[in-house]
Amino acid sequence: MQNTTGNLDHKASVSYASKVAIAQALASFGARAVTLTTVARTKPADSRAIVKTITGTQSQSGQTPTNHEWFLGNRTLRLHSAMLLLMYAAYREKHEPLPDAHGIAFTLSYNNYLGVCCGKALISPERFALLAGNGFSIGWRDIPRGGASKFPHDNVKVVRCRRCRVPHLIEAHFRSHTCTECLS
Structure with missing residues (x-):
């Protein structure tokens, strides 16, 4: 039973890793955190962290x-x-x-x-x-x-x-x- 749960966790983390990879690519193109969240479907906090890591600066604010x-x-x-x-x-x-x-x-x-x-x-x-x-x-x-x-x-x-x-x-x-x- 634990093995099944472990596989689901692994599948979920692999799925989210794909979203993170998409978000990282978008951040390298200059996309803002809100765009990462919308397009890659990453969590807003993760999107902000990804932009900070990739660009070295905070995501720009604005509408x-x-x-x-x-x-x-x-x-x-x-x-x-x-x-x-x-x-x-x-x-x-x-x-x-x-x-x-x-x-x-x-x-x-x-x-x-x-x-x-x-x-x-x-x-x-x-x-x-x-x-x-x-x-x-x-x-x-x-x-x-x-x-x-x-x-x-x-x-x-x-x-x-x-x-x-x-x-x-x-x-x-x-x-x-x-x-x-x-x-x-």
């Missing part, structure tokens, strides 16, 4: 982003947002059977995004958490097919430009999209 319309601010933000969401959907699909599929997909997507941006990201981990976590947490499978986000109002979706076929984040009520570059 997390809540306005998803920010992603529509200009063409570059629309492109970056679409790229992040498409990477997220691909990684999420690949890791779906795992209990930490969201955290793994989020971390891998953001890591690749930083590589593409040469470390100068326009979208912070907090903003990406708003978009991938709040907006598409329920309907992530629909991202590549132009499915709309699940925000309470003014939803967004990823759609390819009719001319150049490059994906952009656009307002969900549009049926098709031609990017500003192709209109010029």
